[in-house]
Amino acid sequence: MSVLPIDHLELTEGWGGSVSAFGYVYRPNTIQGLREVFDLARQSNRHITFRGSARSYGDAAIGAENIILDTSRMNRILNWDPVSGIITVEPGVTIEQIWQYIIEDGWWPPVVPGTMYPTIGGCLGMNIHGKNNFKAGPIGDHVLSFDIMLPSGEIKTATPDTDSELFYSAISGFGMFGVFTSITMKMKKVHSGLLHVKAWTTKNLHELFEIYEKHIPSSDYLVGWVDCISSEEKLGRSIIHQANYFADGEDHNTAQTLRVSKQMLPDSILGIFPKSLVWILLYPFTNNLGMKFINWLRIFVSKLPIIGKPMYEQSHAEFAFLLDYVPGWKKSYGKGGLIQYQSFVPKEHAEKVFRKQIEMCQEAGMPSYLGVFKQHKPDKFLFTHAVDGFSLALDFKVTPQNREKLWDLCYKMNDLVLANGGRFYFAKDATLRPQDFRAFLGEETVKKFQELKKKYDPENIIQTELLRRLT
Amino acid sequence: MWAFSFATPFIDSLFTNPMSKNWKHAIVIGASGGIGEALVYELAKQGVSVGLIARRKDELARVASEAQKLLKGTHASDSRPTVKFLTFVHDVTHYSEVPALFQEITKQLGGLDLVIYNSGIMPLVAPDEFNFEKDKSIIDVNVLGAFAWLNEAAMRFKNAGSGTIVGISSIAGERGRRGMPAYMTSKAALTTYLESLRNRLSQFGVKVVTIKPGVIDTPMSKDSPNKLWLYSPEDAAREIINAAHRGVTVKYVPWKWRMVSFVLHCLPSFIFRRLNF
Numbered sequence: 001m002s003v004l005p006i007d008h009l010e011l012t013e014g015w016g017g018s019v020s021a022f023g024y025v026y027r028p029n030t031i032q033g034l035r036e037v038f039d040l041a042r043q044s045n046r047h048i049t050f051r052g053s054a055r056s057y058g059d060a061a062i063g064a065e066n067i068i069l070d071t072s073r074m075n076r077i078l079n080w081d082p083v084s085g086i087i088t089v090e091p092g093v094t095i096e097q098i099w100q101y102i103i104e105d106g107w108w109p110p111v112v113p114g115t116m117y118p119t120i121g122g123c124l125g126m127n128i129h130g131k132n133n134f135k136a137g138p139i140g141d142h143v144l145s146f147d148i149m150l151p152s153g154e155i156k157t158a159t160p161d162t163d164s165e166l167f168y169s170a171i172s173g174f175g176m177f178g179v180f181t182s183i184t185m186k187m188k189k190v191h192s193g194l195l196h197v198k199a200w201t202t203k204n205l206h207e208l209f210e211i212y213e214k215h216i217p218s219s220d221y222l223v224g225w226v227d228c229i230s231s232e233e234k235l236g237r238s239i240i241h242q243a244n245y246f247a248d249g250e251d252h253n254t255a256q257t258l259r260v261s262k263q264m265l266p267d268s269i270l271g272i273f274p275k276s277l278v279w280i281l282l283y284p285f286t287n288n289l290g291m292k293f294i295n296w297l298r299i300f301v302s303k304l305p306i307i308g309k310p311m312y313e314q315s316h317a318e319f320a321f322l323l324d325y326v327p328g329w330k331k332s333y334g335k336g337g338l339i340q341y342q343s344f345v346p347k348e349h350a351e352k353v354f355r356k357q358i359e360m361c362q363e364a365g366m367p368s369y370l371g372v373f374k375q376h377k378p379d380k381f382l383f384t385h386a387v388d389g390f391s392l393a394l395d396f397k398v399t400p401q402n403r404e405k406l407w408d409l410c411y412k413m414n415d416l417v418l419a420n421g422g423r424f425y426f427a428k429d430a431t432l433r434p435q436d437f438r439a440f441l442g443e444e445t446v447k448k449f450q451e452l453k454k455k456y457d458p459e460n461i462i463q464t465e466l467l468r469r470l471t
Numbered sequence: 472m473w474a475f476s477f478a479t480p481f482i483d484s485l486f487t488n489p490m491s492k493n494w495k496h497a498i499v500i501g502a503s504g505g506i507g508e509a510l511v512y513e514l515a516k517q518g519v520s521v522g523l524i525a526r527r528k529d530e531l532a533r534v535a536s537e538a539q540k541l542l543k544g545t546h547a548s549d550s551r552p553t554v555k556f557l558t559f560v561h562d563v564t565h566y567s568e569v570p571a572l573f574q575e576i577t578k579q580l581g582g583l584d585l586v587i588y589n590s591g592i593m594p595l596v597a598p599d600e601f602n603f604e605k606d607k608s609i610i611d612v613n614v615l616g617a618f619a620w621l622n623e624a625a626m627r628f629k630n631a632g633s634g635t636i637v638g639i640s641s642i643a644g645e646r647g648r649r650g651m652p653a654y655m656t657s658k659a660a661l662t663t664y665l666e667s668l669r670n671r672l673s674q675f676g677v678k679v680v681t682i683k684p685g686v687i688d689t690p691m692s693k694d695s696p697n698k699l700w701l702y703s704p705e706d707a708a709r710e711i712i713n714a715a716h717r718g719v720t721v722k723y724v725p726w727k728w729r730m731v732s733f734v735l736h737c738l739p740s741f742i743f744r745r746l747n748f
Binding site for chain 1: 493570571574577578580581582583626627630631632633
């Protein structure tokens with residue numbers, strides 16, 4: 001066995017910071033470079049783990065002592081047609097690069113997550129969704145074709161029509177079959193750099209469902225922030241934000257609003273306090289009492305007549321990338337990091353399940369500090385997380401003291417979600433057990449996964465801690 | 472200056488984190504008996520996966536299976552559902568094998584947080600014996616073996632920016648007494664090497680812990696005429712792991728030897744050379 005150079009050893013963390021492992025990181029920037037990394041893995045008898053911006057919360061981009069193939073230097077935009085809105089990119093290109101590249105031509109990515117830093121390769125691997133999932137579907141629905149390098153070194157092209165098996169499994173396949181080398185996608189035409197935004201405050205979870213469902217038909221984006229600390233009749237009180245595109249001709253100042261500089265998130269609060277320091281101010285509040293106060297404050301401010309602003313205009317980037325508002329906010333959760341527990345539950349059971357989840361967290365003394373509510377629709381991808389229903393994402397602080405308790409709580413919530421036909425999302429997951437994996441995908445899909453793995457990666461060379469945990 | 476030696480545990484405690492580190496993976500070199508064996512058991516009780524290295528295959532297998540029995544069920548949240556005890560037959564004087572073997576062990580363990588170099592030999596030396604081959608064999612195992620293994624560990628931990636290196640030295644290295652010159656030299660060399668390593672690596676977040684056991688009740692000390700304050704390997708192992716958790720610089724096992732060491736260092740040569748021990 002050949003000895004790997006020790007200077008490639010790096011600590012790789014999940015974005016939540018609650019799981020980490022060392023790996024030998026390689027960052028090739030050419031297709032030949034990708035091949036060499038696969039060869040190196042074979043020579044050194046090690047597994048390979050793909051990593052982009054490492055924005056997955058859990059262990060999806062971690063492989064203990066594996067070779068880590070980091071695609072972040074494969075970040076070239078290969079082709080952009082501003083007439084048809086079709087873009088071809090390398091896998092390490094980030095959402096940030098794309099929107100900044102295309103917005104001045106009047107286009108916007110059709111699906112974006114809550115942060116602009118993930119790579120497109122990672123987004124496809126997880127088949128990410130945005131606040132418009134109920135309408136636009138996941139990102140995979142907007143992919144026209146991709147090239148993927150299998151571990152053998154062979155490059156295959158897949159579209160929804162040609163080689164649809166590879167298309168619908170590599171997208172959503174959490175990087176288990178090969179590494180994307182180029183991705184072609186259709187962007188969304190926008191007629192302004194701004195969005196119409198409306199907000200509603202709801203008294204409780206039931207009202208959240210009512211108001212949310214009422215506004216679905218008239219919304220381009222719809223998302224709910226849920227206070228998971230208040231209980232009883234106020235349980236699940238929330239703020240719903242709706243955003244709609246401008247119609248053609250509505251914005252007379254498109255040359256201004258479509259500029260990248262007009263889209264950018266401000267780097268200070270009120271022009272004075274640098275945002276990069278805000279997490280320090282949040283730090284004393286990341287406990288049950290502090291978050292209770294913050295949640296109360298949010299609801300209180302949202303009800304104020306003028307500051308609450310129930311209707312306003314906001315740039316695409318400001319509305320879409322909420323998670324980038326406070327840079328480094330996860331540091332306020334302390335050294336143990338955080339996990340996000342997101343479950344997807346069919347319409348008919350969603351309210352019951354989410355109410356029970358919030359109650360379970362409160363009973364366990366670990367209420368979630370951030371709850372995000374969205375609607376989804378089913379899609380055709382093989383390992384999809386989407387259901388015809390809703391999802392609730394819950395953030396939990398992890399400490400050495402609560403870790404076991406928290407995982408036990410999540411296991412109980414897994415059982416609840418599965419009993420109601422729910423699903424899970426590999427980009428967020430840190431707490432699924434093998435039986436949960438089998439139960440939510442179904443035995444048939446798990447069998448299909450194993451078949452595909454054998455077909456595309458017969459040596460089983462691609463492995464992550466996520467895979468090791470689930471199988 | 473040696474007055475400070477009493478103060479070091481207290482000074483240490485000011486700079487070290489009293490909270491135990493959540494170790495998951497360790498390597499024990501010289502794990503088939505004596506202190507090494509007890510160290511493996513102690514780590515097993517704490518749910519740490521261990522790579523066991525020694526020459527004797529059967530003994531290694533015995534220690535690994537005993538360790539497995541001590542294992543308590545670990546929680547799935549640990550992301551270490553399977554604690555393993557892997558055995559590797561290796562002679563520490565085969566220095567060229569070390570780099571590849573070191574990487575193979577870390578790969579199979581899935582990481583590395585702690586390395587303990589415990590290999591050591593102490594052949595008895597007669598008062599009138601001056602045997603080069605014997606002396607060389609002591610240095611080969613006690614010193615050069617340590618260089619081979621701990622240099623690898625140092626490179627990895629330096630890059631990783633974390634990790635703990637523990638070297639089992641001895642109070643025998645404090646001063647050159649009459650018996651066993653090469654053994655004492657080897658332990659003095661190891662102590663100095665570890666101190667140097669500590670000074671090199673502390674800026675990178677790596678802890679280097681020097682352990683100076685007195686007489687421990689192991690096969691090695693069976694034939695030794697000196698049985699002062701005989702200490703059990705289990706107690707020694709517990710104290711060693713504890714010290715490693717806290718990242719102290721020098722730990723005497725048991726602590727009483729710190730006083731002896733102090734007195735030894737105060738003795739001028741014209742007295743010291745007349746003492747028969």
